[in-house]
Amino acid sequence: MAPDELTRLSIAEAGEQLRRRALSPVELTRAYLDRIQRSDGDLLAYITVLPGEALAAATAAEREIARGNYRGPLHGIPIALKDLVLTRGIRTTCGSRILADWVPDTDATVTTRLAEAGAILLGKLNMHEFAYGPTGVNPHYGTSRNPWDRQRVPGGSSSGSAVAVAAGLAAGALGTDTGGSVRIPAALCGLVGLKPTYGRVSRAGVIPLAWSLDHVGPMTRTVTDAALLLQVLAGRDPADPSTTDVPVPDYRRAMQGEIRGLRLGLPKDHFFERLDPEVRAAVLAAARSLEGLGASVEHIPLPNIPHAGPASFAIIASEAMAYHEPYLKTRAAEYGADVRARLMTGQFVLASHYLKAQRARQIIRAEVDAALRRVDALLLPTTPIPAPRLDAQEVTVDGVTEDARWWLIRCTRPINVTGHPALSVPCGLTAGGLPVGLQIVGRHFDEATVLRIGHAFEAVGPMRDRRPPLDS
């Protein structure tokens, strides 16, 4: 198999070949490193590439597998991490100039879990500075380019994670999601992105944006791959008090069943009110496909969802300000202008706003919980618009002109407020060739059902085997 073909294998496909020793971890890792060297000068997915470390780890994995010590589906799989996940001895910039030279002396829990599973770390990925923005625009390391159209943003904040996986520069990646930062770039780059339930995956050793809304999740080319990564990441971690003892199922097995008889809800409020027509058409077509597989679809009222936006704003602004205040007092000039201004806004949010937001959160969450007692999952657009142009400040939809950033987070941030698991699955391309994402939201800690629906849709959806038009 040619090296570029190796980089198109899913994690599950490559893992099966590695297990059978039909493929060498060194050969696979080298294929990814070669492709990074050829393509990343234009795509800017990586901040730090680790060729020596990756090849050493791949060599060790090869020996281990040859000795019969196969650890599981991630053993020998080349992955990469958003550059806010701590890696011992490897700089962790958070996409910032402030931490440009910071080398942690510990690993994040998720770094450790991936290493223990035998995954090979290719490098650290570009991102919106300090994860505070949904476009991925980065003034310090350059803006990662959307592989479907390089004049478009990839989405953020996990921009490099999406670009690397979509362009075949990593088999899978981790992102973080505080207002949509896994799901938005996944949708805009034609990938699968999973924001697990709040408390399902440890954030210990992950630089926070807003700790009561932050989630860590996988970004992959297939739903099965997302399940394989979640399997390793999920579970209680004493270092993160938000994690729980809720049992972790076998996700790959749990997602195999058919979806006949499942009840799916299309919210009447907010999510479908203002949408790009092509996004609306793709998401509704996806709902019809799921009906064709035997699920039933009904409309669900969620009248309090519009309160999630202001609540999310107050919480993120306050918590981010609390974290960044020392830097803002001493090193403000080192921030990019957009992120600094956004952080500065946090000092003007009142404590009463913050506490009202945390109360509102309970009400909104209870409303979504009630909806999810009536149906098994909700179907939403991931973003109301496809990827905006790199220079777009504002976007007009249905005659309403708003900041491009507000459009991008409109359908994702409510689910950070409620903490439910949410999966973005590619569900179509616009006439201009830009991906559209379907968002599937499930009950707390029921990632298995969300993955099962996504997996069933993926098999019949229009994005099977579609890749960005960048291969030469």
Next chain:
Amino acid sequence: MAPISTHVLQAISQELSRIPVDPGDLATAASQLGAQLDGLARLDDLDLLAVEPATVLLPPSEDPHGA
């Protein structure tokens, strides 16, 4: 959108937060905050006192890094 005076914001920055702030950032902050104030006020439409605030868990422990 509710208009917000950048002079007020500057005073808060200097006197309360004690964060040196660029005037250009204040204009952006005024715009961003102004866009949210009506929504924040509408949170009062909810029966907020009927619920406790969401538990704000402590952030996970982290490494200090070079501030």
